Amino acid sequence: MSAVIDAHHDDHHHGPAKGITRWLYTTNHKDIGSMYLWFSFIMFLAGGVMALVIRAELFQPGQSFVEPHFFNQMTTMHGLVMVFGAIMPAFVGLANWMLPMMVGAPDMALPRMNNLSFWILPFASLMLISTLFMEGGGPDFGWTMYAPLSTTYAPDSVTFMIFAIHLLGASSIMGAINIIATILNMRAPGMTLMKMPMFVWTWLITAYLLIAVMPVLAGAVTMMLFDIHFGTSCFDAAGGGDPVLFQHIFWFFGHPEVYIMILPAFGIVSHVIPAFSRKRLFGYDSMVYATSSIAFLSFIVWAHHMFTVGMPLAGQLFFMYATMLIAVPTGVKVFNWISTMWQGSMTFETPMLFALAFVFLFTVGGFSGVMLAIAPADYQYHDTYFVVAHFHYVLVSGALFSIFCAVYYWLPKWTGFMYSEALGKLHFWLSFIGVNLAFFPMHFSGLAGMPRRIPDYALQFANFNAWSTVGAFVFGLSQLLFLYLVIKCIRGGQKATAGVWDGAEGLEWTVPSPAPYHTFSTPPVVK
Amino acid sequence: MTIATRFVPSGLLLLAVVALAVPASASSGWNMTPGVTEISRAIYDLHMLIFWICVAIGVVVFGAMLISIILHRKSRGVTPATFHESTKLEIVWTLVPLGILIGMAVPATSVLVQMYDSGGEDMVVEVRGYQWRWQYKYLDDDLNEQISFFSNLSTPREQILGLSEKGENYLLEVDNPLVIPINRKVRFLLTSNDVIHAWWVPDFALKRDAIPGFINDMWTIVEEPGIYRGQCAELCGIDHGFMPIVVHALPEDEYDAWYAEQLQLARLEEQLMERDWSEAELLARGEEVYSTHCVGCHQADGQGVPPVFPALAGNAMMTGDFDVHMEVVYHGRAGTAMQAFGPVLSPVDMASVMNYQRHAFGKAGASERSEPVKPKDIVTFAAAQ
Structure with a gap:
C-alpha cells in the first residue's frame, strides 16, 4: 500500500519532459x-x-x-x-x-x-x-x-x-x-x-x-x-x-458530419453566454434533449443533399419533412441562449462578442437551411452559391467563431495571462465584417443563378463576386492578428486569476491559471 | 461597451437591407427569377413565403436579443435575475415552430406533387451530358425521323482569357441552342455519357442530375417565347463552368417549321458522306470539330494536361497506323477520360478531325503519310465493329 502512495508521490513532481521528446512522447492531455x-x-x-x-x-x-x-x-x-x-x-x-x-x-x-x-x-x-x-x-x-x-x-x-x-x-x-x-x-x-x-x-x-x-x-x-x-x-x-449509391453513402456520413462540426460549438456558447450574462444557462435539460434530438435527426436527413438526383416523390417528401424538423430542436437552443441573456447582467468581452455573433449568424445560416429544406425550392438553390453562403454561415461564423470564442474564453486558463482585449475586439470586428462581406453576397449570386464550383462566371454576377473577394481577404488577413495576439498572450501579459471571468462556473476555474501540468490528481467532489 | 451596442444593430440593419432589397429588385438579378412556367412561379412564391417567414422570426428573435443586449447590461448597473428554466416556455417554443413548419410543408408538398405529374407529354427530348457539352435528341416514334445535335459553348477563348472584350452573354451562349415550343408539355429524359452533370434553366425552375447509366425525367410547359439561359450545375471536371444551356422557346407554328427544317438538314447531312472530300475541306472541317470536341482536354496546341489528358503533339499515334488511331477515337479508352466518339461524331466529322489531328500534331511523319482518311473509311470501320 505504501509503495503505491510513494509512486503517486513521485509522479507528482513530474513536469513536462525536456525538448522535442516532450511533444513526441507526451501522454498529457494539455500538451x-x-x-x-x-x-x-x-x-x-x-x-x-x-x-x-x-x-x-x-x-x-x-x-x-x-x-x-x-x-x-x-x-x-x-x-x-x-x-x-x-x-x-x-x-x-x-x-x-x-x-x-x-x-x-x-x-x-x-x-x-x-x-x-x-x-x-x-x-x-x-x-x-x-x-x-x-x-x-x-x-x-x-x-x-x-x-x-x-x-x-x-x-x-x-x-x-x-x-x-x-x-x-x-x-x-x-x-x-x-x-x-x-x-x-x-x-x-x-x-x-x-x-x-x-x-x-x-x-x-x-x-x-x-x-x-x-x-x-x-x-x-x-x-x-x-x-x-x-x-x-x-x-x-x-x-x-x-x-448515386456513392452519394447516399457519402451523405449518410456527411450529414452527421456537419453536426459533428457544430454540436461542440453549441456546447462552447452554452458556457460563454451564461458566464458573461452572469446568469445560469436557461433550460439545461432541454438543451441536452435538443442536442440529442439533433444528433438523432442527423441520421435520417442525408438525402436533402441530393434532391436533384431523381428520387421518388415519397423519398423527397420524407427527407423534406425530416429536415424541416431539425429546425425545432435548433430553435429551442437559440431561444434558450437568448433567455439566458434575458435579464442577465451582460458584459461584452471578446469571447462574448464571438458567442453573440455565433447566435446571430448561425441563426441566419439556419434560416437559409430551412429554405434549402423545401424540396421544390431546392431545385433552384441546389448547387448554387446560395448553398455556399448557407454552409459558410454555419461553418465559419458558426463552428469557427465558436472555436475563436473558446480560445479567448480559456486562453487565460491555458497561459496564465490575459490576452489583449483591444486586439481581441479588433480581431472580432474585422472577422465579423469580413465574414459577412464575403458570404452575404453569395446568397444573391446564388439566387441570381450562379452555380458553385465554377472558375469563371457570367457578367451579371461580377459585383457580388468582387465584394465576396474583398470580404474574404479582410477575413483571411485578420487571422494573422489572431496569431499575433495568441503568441503575445503566451509570452506574457497581465496575470490571470484562477477564476478569470467573474461569471464563469465549472471545475476548470477552480484550478490555478495557468493550469498546472497535472490537475485533479485527487478528484474533486461535485455536489 | 459602446462597440457592443453596435453589434446587433448592425446585424439587424443587414437584415433590413436584405428584406428591402430582395423584393424591390426581383428582376434585377438579386433574387430568384419568377420564371416563365406555372411551376417556376409556384416555386418563386414558395421561396418568398419562406423568406418572409424567416424574416419575421428573425425580427422577433434578433429583436429580443437586441433588447436584452441594450437593457440587460452590467454597465447599466442591473443585477442578474436567477430564473433558469420554464417547462411552459420550452413547450411553447417547441410547438410554435412546429406549427410554422407545418404551415411551410403544406404548400411545399403541393408544389412537389405537381412537379412529379410528368405524364401526358406532347413531346420528349433526350438530354445527354458530355464532358463538356450537351446533346439534345428529339425522340420520335419513327427512328429514322429523329434529329439530334450537340450544343457547345460559343464564347470565344479570347474573351475568357481577357484578350478581347466580353460579350453580353459571356459564358451563357452556345452554337446550337435547344429549341422547344411554348404551351406544349415537353418531357426531358436526362442521362450522361461520362460523369454526373446537372441540367438547369432557372426560368423553368428545372434542375435534374444527368447520371451515366440512369435516366431521370422532368417536364415543363413554357408560357412565353424567348431565349432562356442556364448552366451545368454539378461539378463535372475541368470545363464544368463552360457548358452552358440555351433554350429558344418558339411559338408552336414557328417551332413546327423549325423542326421540319431540321429534318431536312439531317437528310442532307447523310448525303454529305457520299461526296468525295478533298483534303483541304476535311482539314477545315476537322479544325472546327477539334475545337468543339477535343480542345477541352487535349488543348488547342495539342499539349494536353498530362498525365490525365495526354498530349497529341509528338504522339506516335499521330504518325502511326490509321486503324489504331481510329480505334481510340471510335471506342475511347476504357477507364480514362477519353470517351468513345463513335456514337458522337458523324463519319464526316470523325474523318475530318483525324486528318486535322495528324496534320496539326503529327507533322514529323506527315510526308510519309498516305491518303487522308475518308468518311467512307469510317463507315467501313464502324460496320466491322
Whole structure:
C-alpha cells in the first residue's frame, strides 16, 4: 500500500519532459490539446490560402489567375483541409484541454491512444496536401468526391487522398473513443450525467456521431479505391453499380458530419453566454434533449443533399419533412441562449462578442437551411452559391467563431495571462465584417443563378463576386492578428486569476491559471 | 461597451437591407427569377413565403436579443435575475415552430406533387451530358425521323482569357441552342455519357442530375417565347463552368417549321458522306470539330494536361497506323477520360478531325503519310465493329 502512495508521490513532481521528446512522447492531455490546436491553426491557414486563391480567381470574370484544373483542386482541397484538418482537430484539441478539467479527471482515459490519434494527423495531412504536387495534380472533383468523376475520371493522386482520409478517420475514431471513455468513466464523484457541463454533453454526443459515421466514409472511399484499382463497379452503372449509391453513402456520413462540426460549438456558447450574462444557462435539460434530438435527426436527413438526383416523390417528401424538423430542436437552443441573456447582467468581452455573433449568424445560416429544406425550392438553390453562403454561415461564423470564442474564453486558463482585449475586439470586428462581406453576397449570386464550383462566371454576377473577394481577404488577413495576439498572450501579459471571468462556473476555474501540468490528481467532489 | 451596442444593430440593419432589397429588385438579378412556367412561379412564391417567414422570426428573435443586449447590461448597473428554466416556455417554443413548419410543408408538398405529374407529354427530348457539352435528341416514334445535335459553348477563348472584350452573354451562349415550343408539355429524359452533370434553366425552375447509366425525367410547359439561359450545375471536371444551356422557346407554328427544317438538314447531312472530300475541306472541317470536341482536354496546341489528358503533339499515334488511331477515337479508352466518339461524331466529322489531328500534331511523319482518311473509311470501320 505504501509503495503505491510513494509512486503517486513521485509522479507528482513530474513536469513536462525536456525538448522535442516532450511533444513526441507526451501522454498529457494539455500538451496534446495544445498540439491539436496549433496543428488545426496551421491547417486553417493552409486551407485559408486555398480559399484566397479561389476568391482571387473569382474577383472578376475571365481567367485571370489560375487555370480551371488548378481551381478545381483548390476547391477540393480547401474543403477537405478545412473540414478534416482545421475544424475537427480544433474541437478535439479543445476537448483534450477542457474535458478532463471539466469533469475533474487527471487526464484522458486512454493517454497513449491520445498521443497516437494526434500524431497520425500531421502525416495524414501532409500526404493529403502532397497530392497537389503529384503528376496530374491533386484531387479535383470537390470534397464530396462524387463518382465517377472521382474514380474513372480522377487523377492518380486520388489514391493518396483515399489513404489520407482513412488515416484521418482512424484518428477521429480514436479521439472519439477516448472522449467517450473519459466522460463515462472519469467524472468526479457526484457529477451525474445531468450535472455535466454542456461542452461535455455536446462532445459526448458528437463522439458517438463520429464513431457511427467515420467508418461509413471509410467504406465509401474504400469502394472508390476498389473501383479504381481492383476492377469493381460499385459506382459504375456499366458494371451493375450505381453512381448515386456513392452519394447516399457519402451523405449518410456527411450529414452527421456537419453536426459533428457544430454540436461542440453549441456546447462552447452554452458556457460563454451564461458566464458573461452572469446568469445560469436557461433550460439545461432541454438543451441536452435538443442536442440529442439533433444528433438523432442527423441520421435520417442525408438525402436533402441530393434532391436533384431523381428520387421518388415519397423519398423527397420524407427527407423534406425530416429536415424541416431539425429546425425545432435548433430553435429551442437559440431561444434558450437568448433567455439566458434575458435579464442577465451582460458584459461584452471578446469571447462574448464571438458567442453573440455565433447566435446571430448561425441563426441566419439556419434560416437559409430551412429554405434549402423545401424540396421544390431546392431545385433552384441546389448547387448554387446560395448553398455556399448557407454552409459558410454555419461553418465559419458558426463552428469557427465558436472555436475563436473558446480560445479567448480559456486562453487565460491555458497561459496564465490575459490576452489583449483591444486586439481581441479588433480581431472580432474585422472577422465579423469580413465574414459577412464575403458570404452575404453569395446568397444573391446564388439566387441570381450562379452555380458553385465554377472558375469563371457570367457578367451579371461580377459585383457580388468582387465584394465576396474583398470580404474574404479582410477575413483571411485578420487571422494573422489572431496569431499575433495568441503568441503575445503566451509570452506574457497581465496575470490571470484562477477564476478569470467573474461569471464563469465549472471545475476548470477552480484550478490555478495557468493550469498546472497535472490537475485533479485527487478528484474533486461535485455536489 | 459602446462597440457592443453596435453589434446587433448592425446585424439587424443587414437584415433590413436584405428584406428591402430582395423584393424591390426581383428582376434585377438579386433574387430568384419568377420564371416563365406555372411551376417556376409556384416555386418563386414558395421561396418568398419562406423568406418572409424567416424574416419575421428573425425580427422577433434578433429583436429580443437586441433588447436584452441594450437593457440587460452590467454597465447599466442591473443585477442578474436567477430564473433558469420554464417547462411552459420550452413547450411553447417547441410547438410554435412546429406549427410554422407545418404551415411551410403544406404548400411545399403541393408544389412537389405537381412537379412529379410528368405524364401526358406532347413531346420528349433526350438530354445527354458530355464532358463538356450537351446533346439534345428529339425522340420520335419513327427512328429514322429523329434529329439530334450537340450544343457547345460559343464564347470565344479570347474573351475568357481577357484578350478581347466580353460579350453580353459571356459564358451563357452556345452554337446550337435547344429549341422547344411554348404551351406544349415537353418531357426531358436526362442521362450522361461520362460523369454526373446537372441540367438547369432557372426560368423553368428545372434542375435534374444527368447520371451515366440512369435516366431521370422532368417536364415543363413554357408560357412565353424567348431565349432562356442556364448552366451545368454539378461539378463535372475541368470545363464544368463552360457548358452552358440555351433554350429558344418558339411559338408552336414557328417551332413546327423549325423542326421540319431540321429534318431536312439531317437528310442532307447523310448525303454529305457520299461526296468525295478533298483534303483541304476535311482539314477545315476537322479544325472546327477539334475545337468543339477535343480542345477541352487535349488543348488547342495539342499539349494536353498530362498525365490525365495526354498530349497529341509528338504522339506516335499521330504518325502511326490509321486503324489504331481510329480505334481510340471510335471506342475511347476504357477507364480514362477519353470517351468513345463513335456514337458522337458523324463519319464526316470523325474523318475530318483525324486528318486535322495528324496534320496539326503529327507533322514529323506527315510526308510519309498516305491518303487522308475518308468518311467512307469510317463507315467501313464502324460496320466491322
